[in-house]
Amino acid sequence: MAQFTVPCSVYRGGTSRGLFFHQKDLPQDPNLQRKVFLAGIDAYNVSQVNGLGSGTSHTSKVVVISPPSVEGADVDYTFYQIGIGEEIVDDKGTCGNLMAAVGAFAVDEGLVDLADHEQEMVEVSVFNTNIGKMIKLQVPVIDGKAKVSGDYLMPGVYPSGAKFIVDILEPGGGKTGKTLPLGAASSLFIGNKKVDVSFVDVVNPFVYLSSRSLGIKGIEPNHELSMNQQLLKELEEIRSHSAVEAGMEKTVVEAKLAPAVPKLAIVSEPQDYVTSDGKKISKEEVDIVAKMVSMGRFHRTFAGSGLYNLAAAVLLPGTLPNQLAQNMDNRKNQVVRIGHPEGIAEVRASLTTDGHDVAFVGLERTARRIMKGDLYIPR
Structure with missing residues (x-):
């Protein structure tokens, strides 16, 4: 059977990797566009051997770049989470790691004015259509392209690379309209069991619950927790019921059919642990310890969107992360040290003047273009 081609680039941003397209290069037919995403990644096989994914939630991603729709932006971008062994194309959330790669793409593709070729950093403003938020990126440049080599070493990616600075302005309420749509903490009843959760809508909406409420320490190896099918089932019930309570979905069934967001994270107080x-x-060394579940699986590290969200949640009074965090001094503007399965991430976060909402969240990442060429799609 013949195939058709679509221009495509593959970028890594932070600990994620995805397929990048110009909107103008994609088919206008939404169904055909969906097929490009599904086949390009290979959502049909769990191994994703027939495409460019690799069977993990952080590499099963697509980004589409288009001209800016809001004043002050250099480009718009839309993120899609692609299924693993399932025909899912979900644009309800976003990816915090690939934000850095959007900046690299904009520079590499000539979408940003680099009049001063001697500058070492260029500011790129991008508008994320998924959450309706503006993102300010400081992109390192060299010879008119995004710089790759550098001495910044981020957990989960080796070797070191050039530092990208990402700031998301007024990141709360992108999907529900409120940063804390259920208040700082609330109780759910799953069958006969009462579960305390915090639902925080910052960048991507997240559901937080304490490790103690699940009868675990929160520092167990991912492979050990992944074998606990009863735990995974319970976590999905909590996630889907929370989505309904927060007004993201009308029914639990609908929530289960939209697995990308809200995401879920298990948090615990600082404790000694061993990375993967x-x-x-x-x-x-840490202010809080956390593990996250994405698309029904424990995340190898911790998604960039989750790092932003968790740092904000630690600062917001009364949330479960706020209650469990230690070594903090109640400042409204600080760096939060998050212990995750592959190390420590330091995330900048600031509350508004009244301390009731989030002013911005920021993170340092690395990024690079891996390839550029024609993606072949079966007809």
């Missing part, structure tokens, strides 16, 4: 590669982390 054997590095020892002491409780004094």
